[in-house]
Amino acid sequence: MSKSKVAIIGSGNIGTDLMIKVMRTSQHLEMGAMVGIDSASDGLARAAKFGFATTAEGVEGLIGLPDFDDIEIVFDATSAKAHVANAAALEPYGKRLIDLTPAAIGPYVIPAVNIDEHIDAPNVNMVTCGGQATIPIVAAVARVVPVAYGEIVASISSKSAGPGTRANIDEFTETTSGAIVQVGGAKRGKAIIILNPAEPPLIMRDTVYALVEGGSRSLEELTAEITESVEKMVGDVAAYVPGYRLKQKVQVQEIPADQPVETLLASAEDARPTHQVSVFLEVEGAAHYLPAYAGNLDIMTSAALQMAERIAASKEDAK
Amino acid sequence: MSTPIYVQEVSLRDGMHAVRHRITPEDVKRIVIAADEAGVDAIEVAHGDGLTGGSVNYGPGSNSDWEWIEAAASVIKNARLTTLLLPGVGTIHDLKRAYDLGVRSVRVATHCTEADVSAQHIGAAREMGMDVSGFLMLNHMAPVEVVAQQAKLMESYGAHCVYITDSGGRLTMNDVRDRARAYRDVLKDETEIGIHAHENLSLSVANSVVAVENGVYRVDASLAGHGAGAGNCPIEAFIAVANLSDFKHNCDLFKLQDAADDIVRPLQDRPVRVDRETLTMGYAGVYSSFLRHAENASARYGVDTRDILMECGRRGLVGGQEDMIVDICLTKLAEREAAGA
Numbered sequence: 001m002s003k004s005k006v007a008i009i010g011s012g013n014i015g016t017d018l019m020i021k022v023m024r025t026s027q028h029l030e031m032g033a034m035v036g037i038d039s040a041s042d043g044l045a046r047a048a049k050f051g052f053a054t055t056a057e058g059v060e061g062l063i064g065l066p067d068f069d070d071i072e073i074v075f076d077a078t079s080a081k082a083h084v085a086n087a088a089a090l091e092p093y094g095k096r097l098i099d100l101t102p103a104a105i106g107p108y109v110i111p112a113v114n115i116d117e118h119i120d121a122p123n124v125n126m127v128t129c130g131g132q133a134t135i136p137i138v139a140a141v142a143r144v145v146p147v148a149y150g151e152i153v154a155s156i157s158s159k160s161a162g163p164g165t166r167a168n169i170d171e172f173t174e175t176t177s178g179a180i181v182q183v184g185g186a187k188r189g190k191a192i193i194i195l196n197p198a199e200p201p202l203i204m205r206d207t208v209y210a211l212v213e214g215g216s217r218s219l220e221e222l223t224a225e226i227t228e229s230v231e232k233m234v235g236d237v238a239a240y241v242p243g244y245r246l247k248q249k250v251q252v253q254e255i256p257a258d259q260p261v262e263t264l265l266a267s268a269e270d271a272r273p274t275h276q277v278s279v280f281l282e283v284e285g286a287a288h289y290l291p292a293y294a295g296n297l298d299i300m301t302s303a304a305l306q307m308a309e310r311i312a313a314s315k316e317d318a319k
Numbered sequence: 320m321s322t323p324i325y326v327q328e329v330s331l332r333d334g335m336h337a338v339r340h341r342i343t344p345e346d347v348k349r350i351v352i353a354a355d356e357a358g359v360d361a362i363e364v365a366h367g368d369g370l371t372g373g374s375v376n377y378g379p380g381s382n383s384d385w386e387w388i389e390a391a392a393s394v395i396k397n398a399r400l401t402t403l404l405l406p407g408v409g410t411i412h413d414l415k416r417a418y419d420l421g422v423r424s425v426r427v428a429t430h431c432t433e434a435d436v437s438a439q440h441i442g443a444a445r446e447m448g449m450d451v452s453g454f455l456m457l458n459h460m461a462p463v464e465v466v467a468q469q470a471k472l473m474e475s476y477g478a479h480c481v482y483i484t485d486s487g488g489r490l491t492m493n494d495v496r497d498r499a500r501a502y503r504d505v506l507k508d509e510t511e512i513g514i515h516a517h518e519n520l521s522l523s524v525a526n527s528v529v530a531v532e533n534g535v536y537r538v539d540a541s542l543a544g545h546g547a548g549a550g551n552c553p554i555e556a557f558i559a560v561a562n563l564s565d566f567k568h569n570c571d572l573f574k575l576q577d578a579a580d581d582i583v584r585p586l587q588d589r590p591v592r593v594d595r596e597t598l599t600m601g602y603a604g605v606y607s608s609f610l611r612h613a614e615n616a617s618a619r620y621g622v623d624t625r626d627i628l629m630e631c632g633r634r635g636l637v638g639g640q641e642d643m644i645v646d647i648c649l650t651k652l653a654e655r656e657a658a659g660a
Contacts, residue, residue: 151375153642158433166435170410190374193407197432197461198635207642209375248649253619260341260381263373276375280646 003030004312005070007062009086010077011036011043013162014100017289018075018301019047024288026305028312032071035062059086063093072315073308076101079164080171087123096311097123098304102168102175110183111306112136112236119314124307127183129296130154130193130206131176132303133244137208137279138184140233144225148273149211149264150186152176155194157201160294169193186210188266204283204295205247211261211273219275223252226277234281241302243284243295251278321567325511325537327361328354328554330583331391332403334545335367336608337591341381344390346586351391353578354398354542358569359554361399361424364391367547367608368639369428370402370409370417376641377408377608384413385420392421399424399450406436408639411443418447426482427473428454430637431461434469434476441476452513452537453478456638458498459489459604467501470512480511480537483530486638488519488548488597489604495526499533513537516552518544519601521593523552528560543579545587548607549597555579589614599625603632612641620648627651 006022006029008015015034022029034047039056047054055061062068073096076083083103090097099106106123109115113136118124126132134152141147154176165172173191180189196202214222227250238244255261255276262272283295290297331350335342347364354362364387366372366380373380380387384402392400401424402417414425425444427437437453444451453473458466470481483490483498490498495514502512514530516523516539527538540557544550555575561568589611596614600607605628613631617624630647 149375153376153639155640155643163435166433167439169406169436170412170439173407173410174412190371192374192376192639194637194639195407195430195433195436196635196637196640197430198637202635205643205646207376207646211375248646248653251645251649260379261375263379263381263383264375278375278642278645280642280649 003028004072004315005030005032006073006075006308007033007035007071008075008077009035009059009062011038011041011047012077012164013290013297014301015077016043016046017297018077018304019043020288021301021305023050026309028309028316029073032067033062033065035059059089063089071095073098073311075304075308080168098307099123099125100300100304102128102171104175104178108179108183109307110135110179111240111303112233113139113183115307115310119311126300126304126307127179128172128176129300130172130191131179132299133204133206133281133283134208135179135184136233136237137230137281138180138186138210140229141210141212141226141277142185144229145212145214145222147186147210147212148270149188150180150184151190151209152180153192153194153207155196155202155205156296157293158195158197159201160290160296161195187270188264201293203293206281206283208279208281210277211255211264212275212277213271214274219252219254222275223250226250226252230279240306241283241299243286243292243298245282246279247282248280321565322531323536323567324531324561325360326554326568326570327363327401327537327539328359328541329363329539329551330541330545331387332363332365333367333547333551334541336547336611337545337550338586338588339611340366340373340378342586344382344386347387347390348394349582350542350578352394353574353582355396357571357574357578359398360569361401362391362395363401363403364388365402368408369405370413372405372408385416388417388420388422401425403428403454404440405639406440411440414440414444415447418449424450426452426454428456428484431455431458431466431469434472437473438476441473441478445477451478452480452482454482454484454515456484456486457606458483458485459487459494463497463501466498467505470502471505474506474510478510480513481506482513482515484515485517485526486606487604488517488523488601488607490526491520492522492525492529495529496533499530499535503534511536513539515539517546517601517607518549518551518593519597519607524556524560527552527557528564531566542575542583544591545583546591548600548610549593550591553579596624596628599628603629605631606636606638608638609641609644612644616644616648620652622648622651
């Protein structure tokens with residue numbers, strides 16, 4: 001059974017971690033080429049050492065590689081701006097693009113929630129690391145009760161945030177907020193990202209808040225139903241991100257009458273939610289490239305790999 | 320020779336923490352009118368956590384930033400209307416909206432070691448023609464040389480002014496002196512320096528005065544010290560000392576006193592003062608906005624507020640990590656259960 005060849009554009013932290021995952025853990029994929037713009041980057045050096053085709057000439061360099069025709073799937077781990085140009089340059093060649101930047105040209109994919117919906121899309125977007133960690137939980141709550149408002153707080157160690165993330169923090173918050181609604185199923189979404197420089201570096205933490213309409217259930221019933229759904233979802237994500245876990249029991253509480261939550265809703269006419277759900281998560285990385293604190297890196301590359309595996313598997317089925 | 324200073328009134332931004340971001344646009348107008356008539360140079364208006372800080376994590380506002388800013392803009396006459404933006408919470412889109420409502424000055428805030436996330440926002444604010452400051456929060460958490468270099472970065476992105484932002488109220492007077500001098504040493508002559516003090520160690524006025532004596536131009540202060548934790552530098556006390564110290568400003572002491580006592584203090588549902596909780600924040604070096612959240616969590620989970628705050632300090636939490644307060648409580652309860660079992 002032949003594996004699908006992939007190229008990775010972006011030889012920074014994310015691209016390099018992804019390369020290692022393709023080599024070590026993939027069933028249906030194999031490395032074709034590593035593409036950067038800095039010939040001195042660690043990622044390109046490693047790829048060359050492993051014997052993969054490399055280019056420091058960006059997407060044009062990729063298109064010019066002798067084995068370019070064999071590449072089926074291209075991961076883009078550059079930046080939102082660069083992805084727009086890369087996607088345009090690759091458009092005539094019919095490659096499948098998996099976008100790990102917040103450019104969001106294609107539909108959002110969170111594997112545990114909607115991996116089957118976009119298998120045939122020419123370009124899919126993997127949202128953000130914070131989105132990959134939290135949106136499954138928003139969706140897990142939303143399949144039990146209507147979520148009027150979903151909010152996520154992603155705290156990552158400063159060391160795990162590369163220059164691309166740092167220079168484009170608005171794209172993180174805006175893309176994640178959009179996906180909380182579109183994939184998570186909340187009526188309105190808000191995303192917050194915090195960089196913490198503590199030493200030793202802190203493992204990625206994510207907190208999900210959902211303001212929900214509990215209906216006629218008692219607090220106990222509501223807590224039990226939401227907890228069951230969240231725990232199942234955590235298991236589904238942990239299947240492809242082993243370091244993903246629930247850090248505390250799911251908290252459900254009635255929203256105090258004096259809490260002005262109406263200012264958080266999508267529309268002033270929306271019904272006032274009755275309960276607040278709080279879910280505390282931790283994401284420990286597999287330490288393929290950066291150390292274990294960089295769960296943000298791991299969950300992003302693991303999700304992208306998952307998507308590529310599914311695309312490759314469906315191609316094999318079709319053969 | 321008198322020393323010129325620029326006084327920014329912050330009770331409608333930092334003071335939002337003290338009232339859990341609940342204030343009517345009518346009260347916003349009363350405060351803006353009083354502060355403006357009392358001669359402050361700038362008035363800052365936003366949710367305590369900056370534009371679009373209204374959230375579950377930081378507390379929903381009683382109103383949107385836009386309603387508050389509109390109210391302020393409708394009555395402000397002389398002072399500069401300003402706001403706060405935390406990259407990672409608010410965005411450039413939010414800043415543009417504030418600009419459209421009349422805001423002409425902004426402070427872009429990052430943790431004291433993460434200045435590079437502010438480049439986009441400082442640049443965008445400059446393009447809009449705004450007065451821009453960098454706000455290096457929890458300044459005590461990094462060594463002097465490090466924060467000075469971060470200040471230099473913010474200057475390089477276009478900041479007109481960079482602040483020593485003592486979010487935890489943890490700096491002593493010697494600390495402030497050293498930081499002011501270190502900023503001055505690395506920044507261009509035309510780049511201003513600001514001080515943002517908190518009263519947690521009862522040093523906010525003293526620290527602000529020391530700052531000015533060491534080259535700081537912009538001073539944050541608020542009516543009745545209305546702000547997070549034990550509050551900010553109380554503007555009426557600071558102006559009294561400024562008069563005695565021959566600092567040059569445009570504020571009227573008695574008008575500020577009247578506004579502090581007659582308008583602002585009656586709005587407080589928890590006294591803003593140095594007490595066991597707020598002193599613990601200064602002592603542990605915890606972000607002052609954690610106070611009300613820690614007290615809420617303490618009431619809900621039965622963990623002493625001071626134990627929560629000390630653990631926040633031990634974990635090295637930074638501004639914005641209010642979610643970890645409940646996490647700390649749940650961890651402590653689990654430890655208690657394990658010990659009792």
